[in-house]
């Protein structure tokens with residue numbers, strides 16, 4: 308290794324969709340600390356600006372909080388214009404906007420004699436509106452920013468796109484069929500785009516976080532009234548060999564590895580960051 312690791316990030320521009328969220332803001336902190344110019348692109352304007360200001364103060368790097376909707380081409384084109392004016396051309400894109408909806412979540416894990424007449428609590432009570440929302444945000448919300456914001460990288464002949472998938476993309480988790488299928492689609496798209504762009508100098512990879520306690524899954528993992536882990540929360544911990552939830556900052560190393568020129572020959576992969584969950588057979 309001739310150069311200092313990650314030196315290539317200095318003054319390059321990275322856009323992170325959903326960057327104001329729990330995972331996104333941790334990633335922004337890691338990149339800003341290495342001198343990257345980071346853009347927090349989020350539908351929540353107030354939060355994007357607040358998180359950007361906080362990270363800028365903490366790291367001294369330039370961080371830009373920008374409102375945009377990953378599901379609107381017009382909004383993304385407008386964001387791109389603003390990014391070009393403020394920071395210049397985009398070298399990296401992290402597709403972090405995503406999440407699940409209670410409307411596409413069954414109340415029971417499996418059907419059996421005790422609940423089979425209670426259709427509303429099962430797969431049969433799910434709402435298409437929930438499926439549409441989850442598929443749009445996770446899959447199209449990864450596809451469209453790659454299409455609009457990825458062009459700079461292809462024109463410049465270098466860069467990397469990083470998608471945020473999930474553990475349930477490999478094997479679906481009970482209760483969340485839309486989210487599991489949508490994240491599987493993200494993995495498939497990661498492979499597809501990596502092949503499509505392989506000769507352009509632009510790499511496309513993904514990380515699959517295991518279980519991190521955040522806003523989107525708290526309602527499933529922690530009992531609202533008692534604050535104790537739900538039965539599902541306990542099951543997750545006992546199936547994670549490290550015996551705990553991950554800390555969001557524990558995703559940072561894998562993100563840096565996948566974006567860096569040190570991984571120049573790595574494209575089209577999805578790396579689990581899961582405390583051993585995907586390696587464990589359950590016994």
Ligand code: NAD
Nearest residue numbers: 325327328329330349350376377404405406473516519521
């Ligand atoms: P989060 O809810 O804290 O952050 C998501 C961010 O996306 C929010 O700031 C939200 O405002 C933004 N967003 C939502 N819709 C948007 C839109 N249309 N356009 C632009 N921004 C939009 O969630 P998180 O836990 O930080 O999750 C980040 C990513 O990691 C998601 O893709 C999620 O599916 C994935 N993930 C999370 C976990 C976990 O345990 N938390 C596990 C695996 C994967």
